[in-house]
Amino acid sequence: DAGITQSPRHKVTETGTPVTLRCHQTENHRYMYWYRQDPGHGLRLIHYSYGVKDTDKGEVSDGYSVSRSKTEDFLLTLESATSSQTSVYFCAISEWKGEGRTEAFFGQGTRLTVV
Amino acid sequence: GQQVMQIPQYQHVQEGEDFTTYCNSSTTLSNIQWYKQRPGGHPVFLIQLVKSGEVKKQKRLTFQFGEAKKNSSLHITATQTTDVGTYFCAGRFHAGGTSYGKLTFGQGTILTVHP
Numbered sequence: 001d002a003g004i005t006q007s008p009r010h011k012v013t014e015t016g017t018p019v020t021l022r023c024h025q026t027e028n029h030r031y032m033y034w035y036r037q038d039p040g041h042g043l044r045l046i047h048y049s050y051g052v053k054d055t056d057k058g059e060v061s062d063g064y065s066v067s068r069s070k071t072e073d074f075l076l077t078l079e080s081a082t083s084s085q086t087s088v089y090f091c092a093i094s095e096w097k098g099e100g101r102t103e104a105f106f107g108q109g110t111r112l113t114v115v
Numbered sequence: 116g117q118q119v120m121q122i123p124q125y126q127h128v129q130e131g132e133d134f135t136t137y138c139n140s141s142t143t144l145s146n147i148q149w150y151k152q153r154p155g156g157h158p159v160f161l162i163q164l165v166k167s168g169e170v171k172k173q174k175r176l177t178f179q180f181g182e183a184k185k186n187s188s189l190h191i192t193a194t195q196t197t198d199v200g201t202y203f204c205a206g207r208f209h210a211g212g213t214s215y216g217k218l219t220f221g222q223g224t225i226l227t228v229h230p
Contacts, residue, residue, distance in 0.1 A: 033218065040124065042203060042222035043158065058217070090157060094218065102207070103148060103160035104218055 006107035023091030121221030136224035138204035
């Protein structure tokens with residue numbers, strides 16, 4: 001498995017509180033992604049990064065912000081958590097390889113519950 | 116926005132039956148990837164298709180990329196209980212600059228195999 005670690009793995013938080021999820025990689029991959037997974041919706045992209053301090057929005061970015069100050073770390077912040085943000089969050093990384101291979105490697109996921 | 120649609124959402128089969136899941140995009144894809152997620156796990160890369168009309172096989176799994184590079188399919192022959200899980204397609208769209216790094220997932224097909 002690729003060297004990618006998400007923390008925390010589980011979290012319960014109250015509505016209105018800020019929450020930060022961390023993704024740490026040891027692969028020196030350029031691209032990093034945050035997805036959320038909900039039943040019936042598959043994996044939806046929240047934000048992604050294409051380099052240090054370079055980020056862009058995905059399809060469900062409202063209520064989320066990200067930061068990437070180092071190649072190895074990509075942080076996802078829920079500015080004021082709501083119950084609709086209860087989900088499983090996956091971080092992924094990818095890099096250009098020979099023959100154009102660009103597969104993504106996923107972390108183990110963070111299960112977030114907002115009560 | 117650029118979306119990848121995947122059907123069916125669920126598929127229940129008897130062990131030994133075949134299974135197919137389909138992905139469709141309204142715009143041309145640069146490449147398409149397929150992932151498998153076991154229950155309780157994280158998505159794991161299976162394969163990448165790049166060329167128009169490309170067909171690749173992995174044992175009982177056959178992957179196809181349409182001639183127009185807008186659709187793809189995954190076919191499993193003679194399913195086994197070990198095939199249980201959610202199968203996702205993920206597409207990269209033709210775009211310049213940073214958008215090329217974005218990986219958009221379909222909703223996934225949940226496969227159940229009855230012994």
